[in-house]
Amino acid sequence: MTDAEDLRRRTAELLAAHPPATTAPLDFLRARFDAGLAWIHYPEGLGGLDAPRALQPVVDALLADAGAPGNDPGRNGIGLGMAAPTILRYGTDEQKRRFLRPLWTGEEVWCQLFSEPGAGSDLAALATRARRVDDGWVVDGQKVWTSGAHQARWAILLARTDPGLPKHRGISYFVCDMTAPGVDVRPLRQITGEAEFNEVFLTGVAIPDTHRLGEVGEGWQVARTTLMNERVAIGGARIPREGGMIGLAAADWRARPALRTHDLHQRLLTLWVDAEVARLTGERLRQQLAKGQPGPEGSGMKLAFARLAQQISGWSVEFLAEDGLTYDDWMLRRPESVDFTGRQAGYRYLRAKGNSIEGGTSEVLLNIVAERVLGLPPEPRTDKDVAWKDLPR
């Protein structure tokens, strides 16, 4: 088993062989991957050492101290957080070798072609078709809410391969080449004025069978791995007291005494308490994970985060009074990564509206908590055993 001492030694060797000051960033990242120090819990030969994930900070800290370049994970969140674990679990040896290294180094950005205009909360109802041809598949359909599609080299794609089966059973999981003919990416402008996301139209897109992940018809099980990792990623970051939006609201309150009212004071204090308790709840979850006792609290953290972000940003716009009437600008931007707290209060207020929709609506998450955590009986379902083609749409 690789221990911290071994990791320190390997990291020192990497730094000696490839001094960050004189090595091109991409060359360094490739060398780091090949040394097994990219994500140490991955297998040897695929950027890791089969080492405990908890030891990754040992490597990261040494490399940061040495001024080594990073792989800018914010730019490839879908790739690192969702595509990679799915490829690792379901990919063939050839797929792992081909995709994981440039994914990790950031040479190839990934996006996710899951949601459709007719399949949001009910993702398994998706209608994009993949038809079998001699040496692979031809895909037709429309995807939506695809972040990074305009920068992505590859996509993870869910498509229906058998409409005659009930909806969860007729789906397969593919890797789609975003540069292939028939892939048309169009910006999807949102209420903030910018376009973080895209609509992706797929018209006769050819995908070789070697780019299928998992068995034909088992795409839903494969997608569950992807979505599980999405929830882990969302609940992950550690924040200090007054971190995030509440810190901005508190700073505004301290800086603008002329705008203070008793009503806003009471509400700010309530939000401050809620934000601090959400921070402690996240911290408790992390302590449980560190002890190897994951609790179900993760399912709830996104709910709490979304509600808080919306309430605090709404408070901020109201507090700012005349300044709250203004907006920084409505230009159609194409941000590379999203920063919920990066712009002024009006932007934060509008962007936070998405927090209770993206990555599972709050209503669906409440169902999940009720049924999987509390064990309450499910709603009666009329769509489970019916062929997808016979479902009302």
Added chain:
Amino acid sequence: MTTDPTAPGSAPDLLYSEEEDALRAAVRALLADRADPATVLAGLESETPYDTGLWRALATDIGAAGLLVPEALGGQGASAREAAVVLEELGRAVTPVPYLTSAVLAVTALLGCDPAAGEPAGLLAALAAGRTVGVLAVPLPTAPDGAAFEGVRAAADGTLTGRVTSVADAAAAGLLLVPAQGPGGPALYAVEAASDGVRTDTVTPLDLTRPLAHITFDGAPGRLLATGDRARTAVAHALLTGAGLLASEQLGVAEWCLAETVRHTAQRTQFGRPVGSFQALKHRMAALWLEVASARAAARGAAGALATGGPDAPVAVAVAQAYCAPVAVHAAEECVQLHGGIGMTWEHPAHLFLKRAKTDEIALGTPGRHREALAGLVDLAAP
């Protein structure tokens, strides 16, 4: 954890240790055996203020009364974390025992006096062993920064005169710890409840599981325990500790209410399906679950801050009280509503939890009082 648990903004250990789990199991087994809801309900209409046999088993046999008392003074030498676990269980069962009042408030007040002095040490040993029930004679609503020394005057010879209203568990107490204005300012006195010059008038309480009484002192003999800043700090720290650990009791109340509501709605059938399968209900229970999970982090945060004794404790306690008190009330109100008609009956124990939750919301500072305290503590000044 490698972070400094006393630094503002960091978080102490928010989990439960194996020892705490074992303590919880012992208390839970005792309460399941001796204080199930039907037994509690029946006991409330008897004349005895609390079940002395149950108190002995909890306080003496399990040793819960002495958790906060150092071993050298006859206690268990544990911390606020362990006492919090006991209070979670007592909240889950709305057990009518004077634990918060005697083993937390009175004990902490005595620890704030000079514990090396003979008088406080002897009293602590008696409380720790569960031989004596003591209460701090302050109105139950008193917040940690509230006025506790107003109602009673002390003469130079220690004779006390005055009145303290709404003291929890006063009728059960043998020992009263009385904050008073003495000749040289604030001071804390010990008074035997059975002394001449002490009259205890019971109140009909909203929450029958935590009896209240007004205490009148008319020339009652008091023994001086502490004066001046030491007395003030001892009482304030007792109230802070009580408020912080009350959050764990509120967590226990909320936990029981949620579990009972889930159990009921998963079984109760209307319109041909369990009512718990309707989204309108399950969303309410899921939202409550998140509140309870959050209340656990807040309550553990307060217990941990009190246990380490760092400067962040007042913030952690105010956060926990401001958050947990409304969660317990919400859980109890949902419990009554989602039980439908049965939740409105005297026979079903839901009302005991509702009454405890609503009383706990007022006890040791309302949520609003704690938020006001936070405004000063975290630099969010009022207009």
